[in-house]
Amino acid sequence: MSVPDPALAVLILGGTTEGYALAAALADRPGMRVVSSLAGRTANPRHPAGELRVGGFGGPDALAEWLRRERIGAVIDATHPFASRMGWNAAAACAAAAIPLLRLERPAWQPGPGDRWQEVPDWAEAASRVGATARHVLLALGRQELAPFAGLDHVRFLIRSVDPPDPMPPFAQAELLLARGPFTEADEVALLQGRGIDTIVCKNSGGTATDAKLAAARRLGVRVIMRQRPPRPDLHTVATVAAAFEWVEEVAESGKRL
Known part of the structure; x- marks a missing residue:
């Protein structure tokens, strides 16, 4: 008996608290395949909900090819604010593969009264x-x-x-x-x-x-x-897991209408 393709396959470039939370939220959605990718710089990382891959992709061209091969329909860059190389690679790969990309980034700290x-x-x-x-x-x-x-x-x-x-x-x-x-x-x-x-x-x-x-x-x-944070690609960016979840829902619904 063949297994039907998921309604949407999502890649989360993770390793952050937000990435783990988004994977947990999306993994419970019926018909959705969720893959989290971790850089592998931390020993014994926590396993997120859904599938896990560890290690780099080999640059933007290799990432684009992986996205096509795995039939990924949406990518969320939830990497650390200082993981800028992965951010640029993801932007180039998603543009090449014509796959929607969202940046999920926690707000930066701001100095307040009394801070030195x-x-x-x-x-x-x-x-x-x-x-x-x-x-x-x-x-x-x-x-x-x-x-x-x-x-x-x-x-x-x-x-x-x-x-x-x-x-x-x-x-x-x-x-x-x-x-x-x-x-x-x-x-x-x-x-x-x-x-x-x-x-x-x-x-x-x-x-x-x-x-x-x-x-x-x-x-x-x-x-x-x-x-200070390094520059990142100019992408549609949200600050909360809830907003990222809503974006994925919109991508899934738009795919159904095609």
Whole structure:
């Protein structure tokens, strides 16, 4: 007995909280095939609802071919705000394969009263500012982006990461703290005070899983060096899982009318 094709096959470029939530919502929709793609940079990732593939596609041309082969009818780019290469590849591939593409992106954090933010365009600028004034720094930016800070021998670093860096850059003074959010403001205050942190270096990821460090920094008067988000393709973009779900529903309904 043959299995009928789904009403719509959806690819979610995921790895974020929003990507997991959207996969869970869509997987319950009758007749829909949901495939989540993860980059594979985190060991033992959580399995989303629906199908899972791990690893890169090999560039936009290979992604376009995969989309055609798998008969994907809609793509949602729910990758991390700093996964810009995947965003550009997805835009090129979907244009080539004539497949609708949506960007699901959490809003960026915005500084408020009492915040001591310094926004920078890249890690080189962040390292320059750290080297000029900081002494005890929390690096909360991911294990693959530590190298620009390794030459600051006079600075003591607390490196917080989900997985250990491999290899670890040659820091003169560094401690590794393996932890995964969400974190509470009280815990972040205790961490900053207990380690004597005077500067946090992070990227503007947005969301609520790791924003407690910003509230703690505001409360304690700790400086935050914040990397701005990289440019992304000019796409139709929504900020919530509910809005992304509605978009998929519209794509599915338009397909039925063809």
